Amino acid sequence: MIAIGSDHGGYELAQKICKHLEEKGLEYKYFGTYNGEKVDYPDIALPVAKSVSCGEAEKGFLICGTGIGMSIAANKVKGIRAAVCTDHFSTKFTRLHNDTNILCLGGRVLGDLFALELVDIFLETEYEGGRHQARLDKIKQIEDEN
Ligand code: RB5
Secondary structure (H helix, E strand, O other): OEEEEEOOOOHHHHHHHHHHHHHOOOOEEEOOOOOOOOOOHHHHHHHHHHHHHOOOOOEEEEEEOOOHHHHHHHOOOOOOOEEEOOOHHHHHHHHHHHOOOEEEEEOOOOOHHHHHHHHHHHHHOOOOOOHHHHHHHHHHHHHHHO
16 A cells, blocks of 8 residues: 655645556555645654554655655654655665655646656665665664664
């Protein structure tokens, strides 16, 4: 299952991503917002991040105006590695090297079709493991000690 959420700045793109996931036959759970009215992005980032961190969801997508606020909030939850990406290369390599489990996108930054390409890259790229694991272990150590 894929967890997805957005604030008002990402609402329209989030609806397109949900439709895209549906067309691909992928199961997802939408955590709001449910209309274009103003909402505080941490209120959406938290349940999506928790769904991923507890294993209910395999991966997540968080969409706000820039993706940045969502990523800051999501990364406060233990076990979350969330990244804002605006290009194909970073999206691919954040999966390969960082094993990111949440992709944050900017609804006011990216065109819809371009964003859907990033969604597909994020879903289809496997973590490489190997030399990258020691680095992720160090991140976990920071998380555990602070
Ligand atoms: C809301 O206006 C905007 O601040 C939010 O969507 C996001 O871009 C924050 O990082």
